[in-house]
Each structure stands twice: as structure tokens, then as C-alpha cells.
Amino acid sequence: MKQLPYNIILIVIDALRTENLSCYGYKKPTSPTIDSLARNGVIFENAYCCINHTDPSLTSMFTGRFPVSHGIAHHGTDVTEEEMKQFYSSGSVSIAQILKQFGYHTFAVSWLYRWHKRGFDFYGDSEKEIGLNKSIRPVSFIKSNKIRSIARKIFENVPFSLQNSFFFITKLFGVSKGIINAESMTNTALTLIKQLKKQDKFFLNIHYTDAHLPFDTIPKKYKQMFRPDKKGGKTASLLKRISNNHQLMQFTKNDLKGIKYSGEIESCYNAGIRYVDDEIKRLILDLKKNNIFDKTIFIITGDHGDNFLREGLFLSHFGLYEQVTHVPLILSGPGLPKRKKIKGFVQHTDMLPTVLELLGIDLAPYDFDGKNLLPLIKEENKSWPFAITMDGATEWRFALRTKKFKYILSPLNNDPCCKYGIGARDVEELYDLEKDPLENNNIAKTKKDIATEHKKILINWLEEMKDRKSKRRKNQKTVSIPPEEVYTKEEEEKLKEKLRNLGYID
Numbered sequence: 001m002k003q004l005p006y007n008i009i010l011i012v013i014d015a016l017r018t019e020n021l022s023c024y025g026y027k028k029p030t031s032p033t034i035d036s037l038a039r040n041g042v043i044f045e046n047a048y049c050c051i052n053h054t055d056p057s058l059t060s061m062f063t064g065r066f067p068v069s070h071g072i073a074h075h076g077t078d079v080t081e082e083e084m085k086q087f088y089s090s091g092s093v094s095i096a097q098i099l100k101q102f103g104y105h106t107f108a109v110s111w112l113y114r115w116h117k118r119g120f121d122f123y124g125d126s127e128k129e130i131g132l133n134k135s136i137r138p139v140s141f142i143k144s145n146k147i148r149s150i151a152r153k154i155f156e157n158v159p160f161s162l163q164n165s166f167f168f169i170t171k172l173f174g175v176s177k178g179i180i181n182a183e184s185m186t187n188t189a190l191t192l193i194k195q196l197k198k199q200d201k202f203f204l205n206i207h208y209t210d211a212h213l214p215f216d217t218i219p220k221k222y223k224q225m226f227r228p229d230k231k232g233g234k235t236a237s238l239l240k241r242i243s244n245n246h247q248l249m250q251f252t253k254n255d256l257k258g259i260k261y262s263g264e265i266e267s268c269y270n271a272g273i274r275y276v277d278d279e280i281k282r283l284i285l286d287l288k289k290n291n292i293f294d295k296t297i298f299i300i301t302g303d304h305g306d307n308f309l310r311e312g313l314f315l316s317h318f319g320l321y322e323q324v325t326h327v328p329l330i331l332s333g334p335g336l337p338k339r340k341k342i343k344g345f346v347q348h349t350d351m352l353p354t355v356l357e358l359l360g361i362d363l364a365p366y367d368f369d370g371k372n373l374l375p376l377i378k379e380e381n382k383s384w385p386f387a388i389t390m391d392g393a394t395e396w397r398f399a400l401r402t403k404k405f406k407y408i409l410s411p412l413n414n415d416p417c418c419k420y421g422i423g424a425r426d427v428e429e430l431y432d433l434e435k436d437p438l439e440n441n442n443i444a445k446t447k448k449d450i451a452t453e454h455k456k457i458l459i460n461w462l463e464e465m466k467d468r469k470s471k472r473r474k475n476q477k478t479v480s481i482p483p484e485e486v487y488t489k490e491e492e493e494k495l496k497e498k499l500r501n502l503g504y505i506d
């Protein structure tokens with residue numbers, strides 16, 4: 001197989017809903033740059049995430065495997081040591097590890113660290129970390145939690161732009177709070193690319209978080225571009241409606257701290273997408289100026305969507321309804337056709353085998369759950385007959401999406417694996433998506449035959465995945481967690497700050 005010297009840029013926009021992108025039919029101009037990549041490439045109209053939370057979703061993109069195969073099912077501080085052990089003994093290899101073997105420079109402008117770092121030459125979200133990445137490990141000389149918490153409170157009241165300017169000081173105190181905004185992340189990416197020689201190939205992943213609540217990294221001018229259609233009710237009254245669910249209440253309260261009226265939620269979200277879109281444009285212009293663009297393949301996707309004002313699931317990405325599971329997926333660049341729309345089901349697990357095939361790298365040595373999508377793009381074969389998404393808030397809830405229906409199988413409410421008890425209406429749910437696209441009328445009890453048929457497909461799939469997992473296990477020795485892929489104290493503190501900022505923890 002002849003290898004092709006293309007670069008790969010994988011852009012993940014956190015919480016990116018398909019329905020808010022103009023290339024997927026949205027009426028507002030949220031995504032002119034992404035639209036032009038889609039026009040010059042392939043747009044997948046029915047792409048689904050494998051799980052509804054960030055850590056495991058990115059793990060599926062990077063390894064080409066479903067969470068039931070790679071072992072990570074939760075996000076952030078909820079990931080257990082057992083999951084980590086499962087991951088390291090699953091034999092999963094990441095896109096960065098593979099491409100590094102083929103001579104690629106590998107960069108991630110991201111903040112998830114731990115196992116995600118595997119195979120990357122650079123992993124971090126700020127330009128200032130480029131110098132720090134290998135030489136100085138960030139210092140956190142203040143050991144007292146009390147002093148750190150006071151320092152954090154002070155820094156929380158400093159405008160975000162200033163926090164970025166005083167990044168090094170905040171880092172010294174171990175209180176670097178924030179989500180790094182899209183502009184800084186793009187700068188980091190551009191600095192990394194500039195260091196390369198003309199003939200160097202690179203794989204770059206950028207994980208933008210500006211379109212995820214609480215929207216406090218979005219510059220004012222973008223918020224002014226997207227005014228709410230309706231002011232809506234006060235967000236404080238939304239909180240009263242979910243006051244019986246402490247976990248969701250805390251999450252939502254944190255997220256809504258800067259938003260007074262419900263109408264502002266979607267307009268701020270649109271502003272966040274447009275801000276990131278403009279940053280992608282800046283990245284592209286720079287690549288064009290340096291004659292890199294024409295040999296670069298772009299992949300644009302979201303790790304999951306968002307429920308917005310869906311009753312009972314306000315502003316979370318719990319649950320397995322379409323707003324959360326249906327994600328954008330665009331592939332654009334050399335080796336790909338232009339103006340191509342694909343209707344068949346595809347999933348994040350398919351991205352890695354497709355990228356390798358595009359680069360002329362033999363797939364035979366690897367064992368992915370996903371498949372190479374190039375024959376589907378060329379209309380030489382069919383897509384998957386269905387898509388399956390897992391809920392990362394429980395240990396065991398799955399959605400099966402077929403052409404006409406959505407079937408969701410949940411644990412019983414008193415099942416110990418049902419961690420938060422939110423996101424499901426009953427043990428079985430069935431929706432006719434042609435008649436009921438918003439999934440409001442559960443017909444599992446009235447259309448029992450269809451529900452049973454779907455349950456059978458889902459259970460068979462789970463059995464097949466289980467078999468595959470045990471076969472892989474046989475060939476795999478138990479592997480311990482590499483110390484360099486466990487959080488450093490500083491990385492853990494940084495992640496907690498970000499999760500606090502995004503509303504996930506108190």
C-alpha cells in the first residue's frame with residue numbers, strides 16, 4: 001500500500017449539536033467555515049456518538065472502539081480505577097500511537113490528559129505549555145488547600161482574558177482556573193505547526209470547549225451577533241423545576257450563573273459555535289498561506305450534543321435522545337470527494353480506520369470495532385444497519401437507533417448501576433422518529449413487537465461485543481497503568497478546576 005503524506009486535523013467541538021450547524025439545515029449563520037469544509041468534502045447526515053460523555057467519547061474516536069470494548073464508561077473524576085485497568089488491558093491503541101509509528105508529529109490541544117496523552121508529542125491546551133511540556137513540570141508550591149481555595153476565589157473574579165495573561169502566575173499557585181478559549185487554543189495549534197519543517201507530517205487534535213455551558217469564554221461581539229428570538233422565562237424558575245434532583249440542580253445552577261433568561265441559552269450556544277468557526281477559519285487561512293492546507297485532511301465532529309431545555313434533562317447531556325446522540329461528522333481534504341452527503345449510519349468508531357485507509361496505512365494489524373468508511377463514501381457498500389449509544393451516567397443504558405425508530409433499554413431505578421437515576425422514563429422506551437422526532441411519546445408498551453425486535457438486536461450486539469472483548473483479553477497480558485499516564489497532581493487540580501468551571505463538580 002502506498003502511503004500518502006497528508007496531515008490530519010481532528011477538531012472536536014464539545015457539545016456540538018447537529019441541528020445548530022447551518023450545513024445541517026440550521027437557519028442562522030453559525031458555521032460558515034465548517035459549511036465550506038462540508039461543501040468541499042463529505043458530510044455524514046446520520047453520525048452517532050458511542051457514548052454521551054466527553055472522556056469515553058474521545059476514547060472511542062481515538063481507539064476506534066466502543067466503550068464496552070475500551071473499558072472507559074464515565075467522565076472526569078467519575079472514571080474509576082477499575083475502568084482504567086480495563087482500558088490498559090483491552091489492547092486498545094490510539095490514533096496518535098499509530099500515526100507516530102508512521103513518522104507523524106502528534107499534537108493534542110486539549111486538557112483531558114491521562115490515557116488520552118498516549119502517543120502525543122505535545123498534550124496541553126495552552127501555548128505557554130509548549131515550553132513547559134517537557135522541561136519544567138508546573139509548580140504547585142502552595143500545599144495548603146485553604147490558601148489555594150482563597151487564591152482560587154480571587155482569580156475567579158478576575159476577567160477571563162486577564163486570567164489567560166497571568167497564566168504562569170495562576171499555574172504557580174496551582175489555581176489556573178479556566179477553560180482556555182478558542183483563540184488561545186488556535187494560537188497553540190499554530191505555534192506547534194510553525195515549529196515543523198516543510199516535509200514534516202502531523203496529526204493535530206484540537207478540543208474546543210467554548211460552545212459548552214457556561215459560555216464564559218465567548219467574546220462579547222459573538223454574543224451580540226446572535227440575539228435571542230424570545231427572551232423566555234427567568235432561568236431561576238427553571239432551577240425550581242429540578243430542585244428534587246440535587247445532582248442535576250448543582251450542575252445546572254453552575255452552568256446558568258451568567259444567564260438570566262432561558263432564551264439566551266441557545267443564542268449564547270450559537271455564539272460559541274460561531275466563535276469556534278471563526279477560529280477554524282483563522283487556522284485554515286494560516287495553513288493556506290503556508291501551503292499546508294491542500295495536503296491536510298480535516299475531520300470535524302462533536303463528542304455529544306446537549307439537551308438544552310428538554311424537560312427533566314435541562315442543560316445536560318445525560319440521556320440518549322437525538323439532541324445528544326446525533327452528532328455532526330464532516331471529512332474534507334485530499335482523497336475525499338466534494339459535495340458528498342451520506343445518509344447511512346456511521347459512528348465515531350469508524351473515524352480511525354477511515355483515516356488510516358486515507359493515508360494508505362494497512363488496517364490488517366489493528367482490531368477496531370469501527371470500519372473504514374471509504375467504500376460507503378464511494379457507494380461500494382452499505383452503512384451499518386443501526387447505531388448504538390451508551391449512557392455514561394449509568395453503567396448500563398443503551399440506545400439503538402434504526403432507520404425509523406429509537407429504542408432505549410435502561411436499568412431498573414433501584415439497580416445499583418443506575419447512578420443518577422436521570423435520563424430515562426421507563427425501563428424500555430420506543431419512539432417512532434418519523435412521527436415523533438422529538439421523542440415525546442414512548443410507544444414501547446403499545447408496539448411491543450417492534451420493541452422486542454429492537455431489544456433482540458441490542459442484546460445480540462452486546463453479546464457479540466462481549467465475545468470480542470474476551471477474545472482480545474486472551475491475547476493480552478494484564479497491563480498496569482503507566483505512571484506517566486496517571487494525573488500529575490497539577491493536572492488533576494487543573495481538570496477539577498475545569499470541571500468545576502463547567503459545572504460538573506461542586
Ligand SMILES: [Zn+2]
Nearest residue numbers: 014015054303
Ligand atoms: Zn463533552
